[in-house]
Amino acid sequence: MSIQSEKSTRTKQKLTHAAVKLFKEKGFESTNVRDIAATAGMTTGSFYHHFRGKIEVLNEIYDSRDVYFGKLLGDLAQHPPYNQAIYDFFVDHMVHRVADDGKDFTWHRMFGMKKHSTTAHELYKGMIGLIEKAQDAGELDGQYLAETINEHLFLVFRGVTYEWCLSGEDDGEDHLKDLMERHIAAALQAFVG
Template identity: 25%
Template sequence: MSGMTTRKLKALETKKALLETGLELFNKKGFDNVTVDEIAKTCNVSKGAFYVHFKTKYDIFNEKFKDIDDFYSTFLDKIPKNISAREKILTFFEAQMVYLRDNLGKDLIRTVYMNAMSLTIDKNHYLANPERNLYQIIYSFVQEGIDNKEFKEGIASEQASKLITRCMRGTIYDWMIFGDDLDLTQEITDFTSAVMDGLKR
């Protein structure tokens, strides 16, 4: 049993090293200019070891977004149940921006987003996938706001959710452009509040 535990720990360490190395190389050279061979060689592992953990180099981005989405799910339990849907959305977005800024950092987020956007965007792309935890959480808050008559009648939950999540993506994009001159938490609060004011009943 202890041998299995050691192997699992070693496998986790290898996967983490491949993930971090891949992101670092993408940042330095651009996604298209990095090969699986180079990632494996830089990590001092075989190409086969890479394929044990990832099907393609594209999956490195998928893995990073899974990590980020895991944080969103964890934080959800910390949001008070007795506040309005509007307050839940703002609380969630503020925590998201603090996490991106303080835990992941602008350089990593820029690498992940910019390289992801250089790939073909379709309905299955993780940035647009409505099944992502992030979008499901916002959708649930919007539906709650409509059910509680916080938001006006006649607007579909899907449409309202799209408008609100664009606030998040727009804020992240501006952060990449303006850097530390932009106050992430203030920006997301102001932007999202303005949009939700338009959705008020």
């Protein structure tokens, strides 16, 4: 990688980190490009050199988290019991990420982008791999396609997250975790082998 390319990557990362910070603090709608550039210690022109707007920053955040969670799922797939790893992924890792982002940022990232994980994304590939391991170990019923179980689990995850985002009060991670524990456990139970 050339020096210029490394510098460009670092600049883009600084802008992305500044955007995440501001989206959490001020909310997506209340954050503007000027705020992001200033927080990153850059000009608005620098921002527009790397991104077309806030939505493109959201896409960058989404893509980087997709890669991160895909790798995490690969690590979790190395340690049975796999059902427990699936449960822990949603109840611990995903809940923490969502709660840390806050309701406004989560709402825009998950529901305002019109972009969701598909089987082409690392997150889904990793979860499907983990589900297949659970099926091979007899922990989940093999009569269902791993893709079907995956789709069901993520529908539950998005539904719980949607419900949490709609609740008016700032009830933090505990309420979200309680909801996720109950509903992911029930979703997994439906596919137990």
